[in-house]
Amino acid sequence: MSVSSIWLYRLLLLEVLGLIGVYWEIETEFSVSSIRFSSTPLRIGNGGGFLRSMRMQGSPGSPAPAARRLRSDMGAPEAPDFGSQEIRTARLYIQRSDGAVPSLVIVGADKGGTSEAFAMLAREFQVLDPGHKGKKELGCLYEAWNGTQGVHDCYQEYFGQLQHNDDEDVLPVDATPNYYYSNEFYAFDISPPKILAEFAPDATIVFLLREPKSRIQSLYNHWLVSNNRRDLSLALEEQLEEELQFLNGTQNLFDGFVNASGIEDQKCNMWNAWYELRENYQETARNLRRNQTKDVDSKRITSLILTSMYFPFIHTWVQFFDRVAVMQSEYFFEDRNRLWQLLQLSLSSSSPAELRAENQAASYDEKSKLSNDMKERLEQAFQQPNALLFKYLGKLESRGFSVLPRVGASTWWTAIDPTGSRQSRLLA
Ligand SMILES: Nc1ncnc2c1ncn2[C@@H]1O[C@H](COP(=O)(O)OS(=O)(=O)O)[C@@H](OP(=O)(O)O)[C@H]1O
Numbered sequence: 001m002s003v004s005s006i007w008l009y010r011l012l013l014l015e016v017l018g019l020i021g022v023y024w025e026i027e028t029e030f031s032v033s034s035i036r037f038s039s040t041p042l043r044i045g046n047g048g049g050f051l052r053s054m055r056m057q058g059s060p061g062s063p064a065p066a067a068r069r070l071r072s073d074m075g076a077p078e079a080p081d082f083g084s085q086e087i088r089t090a091r092l093y094i095q096r097s098d099g100a101v102p103s104l105v106i107v108g109a110d111k112g113g114t115s116e117a118f119a120m121l122a123r124e125f126q127v128l129d130p131g132h133k134g135k136k137e138l139g140c141l142y143e144a145w146n147g148t149q150g151v152h153d154c155y156q157e158y159f160g161q162l163q164h165n166d167d168e169d170v171l172p173v174d175a176t177p178n179y180y181y182s183n184e185f186y187a188f189d190i191s192p193p194k195i196l197a198e199f200a201p202d203a204t205i206v207f208l209l210r211e212p213k214s215r216i217q218s219l220y221n222h223w224l225v226s227n228n229r230r231d232l233s234l235a236l237e238e239q240l241e242e243e244l245q246f247l248n249g250t251q252n253l254f255d256g257f258v259n260a261s262g263i264e265d266q267k268c269n270m271w272n273a274w275y276e277l278r279e280n281y282q283e284t285a286r287n288l289r290r291n292q293t294k295d296v297d298s299k300r301i302t303s304l305i306l307t308s309m310y311f312p313f314i315h316t317w318v319q320f321f322d323r324v325a326v327m328q329s330e331y332f333f334e335d336r337n338r339l340w341q342l343l344q345l346s347l348s349s350s351s352p353a354e355l356r357a358e359n360q361a362a363s364y365d366e367k368s369k370l371s372n373d374m375k376e377r378l379e380q381a382f383q384q385p386n387a388l389l390f391k392y393l394g395k396l397e398s399r400g401f402s403v404l405p406r407v408g409a410s411t412w413w414t415a416i417d418p419t420g421s422r423q424s425r426l427l428a
Contacts (some may be wrong), residue, residue, distance in 0.1 A: 108180035112208035212308035
């Protein structure tokens with residue numbers, strides 16, 4: 001073989017190898033959207049200066065349309081390399097979803113200021129028009145009882161038209177604030193995080209977490225006026241008493257739910273523990289209430305305390321999503337522009353002060369208030385769950401997730417030893 005032929009072969013070989021390399025990169029880049037519990041390490045860039053409305057399933061060759069107003073001043077934080085394949089690291093640049101699915105989902109907490117946050121997003125990203133129909137709580141993930149087709153049809157109804165319009169400024173948002181614990185059914189297989197991950201694995205998940213005692217009071221008062229399918233045969237403190245009693249008697253179940261060792265375990269399934277705990281609570285409460293009221297449907301009994309123990313729920317969602325943002329409600333209430341900071345967006349629009357305050361209990365006629373004694377007991381009951389939350393959020397923060405205010409700053413998340421005994425703390 002002549003020298004020139006050898007060079008020709010070498011060049012051809014290099015070309016082929018180069019093409020394989022390009023293909024591999026494209027493959028890796030465009031298959032990220034389908035990774036769940038990935039067995040390959042996620043290598044996530046910081047999204048560059050502009051947030052992209054790039055379509056993940058789109059043709060790799062076509063340029064991603066740049067969003068006109070979506071900008072990230074700060075850029076998404078660099079993902080630290082933990083050398084582990086299982087630890088999720090954040091990449092918070094909001095991405096326009098491909099197909100009729102939400103790009104951003106406010107999953108909770110109910111009474112955490114979710115209406116306010118939705119109103120801000122609605123104004124910025126025209127989610128009220130044309131296809132979104134102005135609805136905040138779409139509840140589409142609850143259609144999963146009917147199979148995934150039900151979920152698909154529901155999102156299609158709200159976002160189908162948006163996708164056709166292909167308007168870069170429109171962001172499909174679903175703000176159903178009880179998704180995080182699933183108000184409808186609790187089986188893991190049809191739980192909102194699991195179902196949403198099948199439809200929109202790249203969605204940005206937003207948590208607004210309110211201090212548990214004030215959330216509890218606000219939620220109960222909200223139910224009193226909305227009375228949507230809840231059993232309210234007990235007064236606020238009677239219900240709390242019942243729930244505290246129940247928790248004291250179910251140490252094992254509780255420990256599986258607020259599972260301290262779960263912090264280190266990326267595949268710890270606290271949802272099943274939640275399912276058991278909740279089923280048990282509803283059954284216990286139904287039996288106790290039977291004497292006072294006629295036959296109570298246990299599904300109408302909703303927990304106030306358990307759903308304010310946020311750590312297990314966030315942990316579950318993080319196992320499915322790497323775009324997760326968590327903000328303390330009180331911090332948000334203080335300055336609503338912090339929503340943009342949380343989402344790493346800088347927006348040119350006018351101040352949220354112009355927005356009508358949403359969902360203020362001040363307008364409720366009937367109000368239940370917590371006594372000082374109950375406040376104290378709740379404070380104790382929440383010591384361990386809040387300390388775990390604090391610790392877990394610290395971990396998320398160090399992995400680049402968006403957490404506001406910065407963990408360690410003055411918050412109601414107290415930094416006490418999360419391994420301390422709970423038994424003596426629930427009932428004084
Ligand atoms: N800016 C500001 N400052 C202070 N408080 C505020 C603010 N925005 C919302 N809120 C309070 O948030 C509560 C409503 O939360 P949600 O919109 O998430 O409620 S809901 O779950 O959608 O029903 C509701 O709480 P309560 O008034 O205690 O019931 C609102 O008053």
